[in-house]
Amino acid sequence: MSARELPLLFIRHAVAEDSHVLGDEARALTPEGRAAFRHHARKLARLTPLRGIITSPLVRAVQTAELLAEAFGVSGVEVHPALLPQRGAHKRIVDLGRERGAGWALVGHNPSLERAAIRALEHELPDKLRKGAALALHPLKNGGFTLAWWATPGKPVKRPGDLR
Amino acid sequence: MSARELPLLFIRHAVAEDSHVLGDEARALTPEGRAAFRHHARKLARLTPLRGIITSPLVRAVQTAELLAEAFGVSGVEVHPALLPQRGAHKRIVDLGRERGAGWALVGHNPSLERAAIRALEHELPDKLRKGAALALHPLKNGGFTLAWWATPGKPVKRPGDLR
Numbered sequence: 001m002s003a004r005e006l007p008l009l010f011i012r013h014a015v016a017e018d019s020h021v022l023g024d025e026a027r028a029l030t031p032e033g034r035a036a037f038r039h040h041a042r043k044l045a046r047l048t049p050l051r052g053i054i055t056s057p058l059v060r061a062v063q064t065a066e067l068l069a070e071a072f073g074v075s076g077v078e079v080h081p082a083l084l085p086q087r088g089a090h091k092r093i094v095d096l097g098r099e100r101g102a103g104w105a106l107v108g109h110n111p112s113l114e115r116a117a118i119r120a121l122e123h124e125l126p127d128k129l130r131k132g133a134a135l136a137l138h139p140l141k142n143g144g145f146t147l148a149w150w151a152t153p154g155k156p157v158k159r160p161g162d163l164r
Numbered sequence: 165m166s167a168r169e170l171p172l173l174f175i176r177h178a179v180a181e182d183s184h185v186l187g188d189e190a191r192a193l194t195p196e197g198r199a200a201f202r203h204h205a206r207k208l209a210r211l212t213p214l215r216g217i218i219t220s221p222l223v224r225a226v227q228t229a230e231l232l233a234e235a236f237g238v239s240g241v242e243v244h245p246a247l248l249p250q251r252g253a254h255k256r257i258v259d260l261g262r263e264r265g266a267g268w269a270l271v272g273h274n275p276s277l278e279r280a281a282i283r284a285l286e287h288e289l290p291d292k293l294r295k296g297a298a299l300a301l302h303p304l305k306n307g308g309f310t311l312a313w314w315a316t317p318g319k320p321v322k323r324p325g326d327l328r
Contacts, residue, residue: 026221066230
C-alpha cells in the first residue's frame with residue numbers, strides 16, 4: 001500500500017465522564033469507554049496502517065489518541081490547535097487533513113469533526129459520527145476527498161455501497 | 165500480595181517536547197520519551213500490580229499515565245487537580261496519596277512531586293526524581309511512608325540499601 005492509498009482518518013474521542021471539577025477539558029474516558037475503544041482501535045489497525053496521529057489537547061482526546069497509538073504501533077502523538085472544539089474549527093480540521101494527507105489520524109470533537117467531514121466530502125453524512133467512530137477519507141489529487149469506510153464501535157465497518 | 169502491601173507510586177511524566185504553540189499544558193511526549201517510558205512501564209509492571217492511576221490533566225502527564233495503564237492492564241485513569249503543577253501542590257499530593265493509599269500511581273510534575281516525596285518520607289531524597297522515574301512508597305499505619313524502591317528509566321531499580 002503506497003502512502004497515496006492510505007486513508008486520512010477523522011476519529012471522535014471515546015465515551016468520557018459527564019463532567020469534571022477542572023472543567024470540560026479534563027473529562028477523562030470512562031473505564032467502559034476505554035475498554036470499548038481499545039477493542040475498536042485494534043479493529044481499525046487491521047483495516048489500515050497509519051503514519052502518525054494528531055489530537056486535540058483535551059484529556060479525553062489525548063487518551064483516545066494514546067489507545068490508537070498503542071493499537072497501531074505509532075511512535076508519536078502530536079497535539080494541534082486545529083482540533084480544539086472551537087467555532088470554525090471544521091475549516092481548520094479540513095486544512096490540516098489536506099496538509100498532512102494520507103496516513104494520518106486526526107482525533108477531535110463534535111460538532112466540528114462531523115462538520116469537517118461534511119466539508120471534506122462536500123455532502124451530508126449517512127449517519128452521525130458517534131463517540132469513538134472513525135471516518136476514513138481517500139484524499140484526491142484535486143484536494144477533495146471520497147469516503148473510503150466508516151467504523152462505529154460495536155458495529156460492522158461500512159463502505160460507500162452499504163451507506164447509500 | 166494484600167492491598168496493604170502494595171506501594172503508592174509517585175511517577176514523573178516522561179520526556180516531552182520543549183514547547184508548544186498552545187502553551188506548557190499541551191507539550192506532548194517526544195517519540196524517544198514515549199519509547200523509553202513504554203519500556204520502563206513494562207519493567208515497573210513486573211515489580212508490582214496497581215489498583216488505579218491518577219494523573220495531572222496536562223498532555224505529557226496524561227500520555228505517561230496512558231502508557232502506564234497499558235503496561236499494568238489498569239482499566240481507569242483519573243484526572244485530579246492535586247497533581248497540577250501549582251504552588252503548594254506537594255501538600256495536596258501527599259494528602260491524595262494518604263487518601264487513596266496502597267496500589268495507586270500518581271502521575272505528576274516537578275518540583276511538586278519531588279517535594280511531595282520529601283514531605284511523605286520526612287527526609288531528603290538520595291537522587292533527583294528524573295523524567296519518567298517512579299518512586300515506590302510503603303504506606304505506614306500512622307499515616308507516614310517508607311521508601312520501598314526507586315526506578316529511573318534506563319537504570320537498575322534501587323532499594324533503600326542501595327541508596328544509603
